[in-house]
Amino acid sequence: MNKILEVRGLSKIYGPGCPQCLESTGPEADTNLCPHCGSVVAIHDVSFDLFEGEILGVMGESGSGKSTVVKTLYFDQAPSSGEAIFFDNDRQYDLFSLNAAQQRWLRNHRFGMVYQNPNLGLNFNISAGGNIAERLLMSDLMDYGAIRERAKALLARTEVLLSRVDDLPKHFSGGMQQRVQIAKALATQPPLLFLDEVTTGLDLSVQARILDLILEIQQELKTAMVVVTHDLGVIRLLTGRAIVMKYGRVIETGLTDQILEDPQHAYTQRLVASAL
């Protein structure tokens, strides 16, 4: 199998940081707030690999740093240290040593991101079609007819009614907004997709359809995905492998079935036991 992403020692500290930060935070210390300097160790020493067509789950409670992982990889935030290598066909990109323009190019052409809050991923003041057009225009497609065709095809694929292609997403339901976001993320057929709590806050039937859609996309396009969620049901349904995070550290990693059926770490055991 082809490796898509290799992450090693990824860390992100908010605040000045001090030499005692790392030893006085984490699951053992039961906090991610350094008592000496007040810095927040959002993530520390996160490492994982991702392969073509694979879905990796990142789970943990809120504040565990799981969203920070995808935000650094999608260049929304710069990490404090660590490296990530993205393998694209025969090329390799050392993500955090690229300049801003190269990062923007990768973001627009090769990555896709679906946020929990559609506000972050969509511009609510332009039409659903316009949102998808934006991403296509970013990747230098300059033909109006072709953009329009592609936007319609993507919205049809994600089951958004074509009669609403020119409506503003702020007039859409939450589930529809999420599907427009997925369509936008898929516009450039990226080999790597980040999904940050995509189904949180949606009702169950809508959740099920969006999860189905994600699985279909994975089957069809062989897109590798990193799925961030606190919902064990989503982890079980979508992912093949998973990592469990607490207070910014990875405490357990392995096959999803293994983690859910036979959790090793005390925290994971509690997490699995507490699931309804």
Place this chain on the structure above:
Amino acid sequence: MNAMSHNQAGNAYNFGFLDEYAKKEVRRAILKAIAIPGYQVPYASREMPMGRGFGTGGLQLTLSLIGPNEVVKVIDQGSDDSVNAVNLRRFIEMTCPGVSTTTATAECTLIQSRHRIPELPLTARQILVLQVPYPDPLVVVEPSEDKRKTMHGEADYSRLLVKLYEDIVKFGEITISHRYPTRINGHYVIDPSPIPRWDVPKLNDSAALILFGAGREKKIYAVPPHTKAEPLAFSDVPFRVEDFRDEQGRRRACARCGCVDSFLDEFVTDSGSKTYQCSDSDWCDMQLSKARQTQGEPA
């Protein structure tokens, strides 16, 4: 130095109103703007004896460029006789003794203009200065200047293009009537001041140097001579200029001079009907005198 001689002559102000240091700063900004076509160069923008928004940016450029043998023309919306143009021209006459002013496009060496580029093609010995209210075309899509600077640096204009896309979706065509975003020399996109679409093609490969000055926003930028200027458009929905055809599909003519290839202003007559006239008053006069000469009538 010029400054000395005019001060001795009893003129309380320096030649060209601005002090020599202010002029020097503006000239430096101009040189940088020419060196990086389309880039908005920040400058200090001095206080002028008129409100910001009345052409202080253009005026500072003009006053910094003016030399003793200059022939200056000032236009406002194509006309030499509107209040703004008359007042600016008087101000230049007052503060730059020895400089002559004209209304004839062919005779001038320096043109300060608001909203129009003259119909008569400009030549290499002329400089056109345009007054600019809003220098940044990205201001409609991004409120933060910091982010806009990054977007300009990376030539990231996709959000402007989305605006064009939305226009076509809603109205079937691009509806921007003036300030049409134009890409200069393949990189920076500029706001070419509120000139109509009609004038945008004149920016491309212009023989004359075209300078833009925004007094309130404190920016100077330039389209150097013979530089590529392409209005943003889609490959299958090309840019087009205003259409002056009537209901029968005939090109409307100027009611005064009969010209059929100039930018027309629409007037409503006392009887309520519409009439059209050249926006460029000097061009209109030229056409009129040409027509009289060919007909052999006395002017």
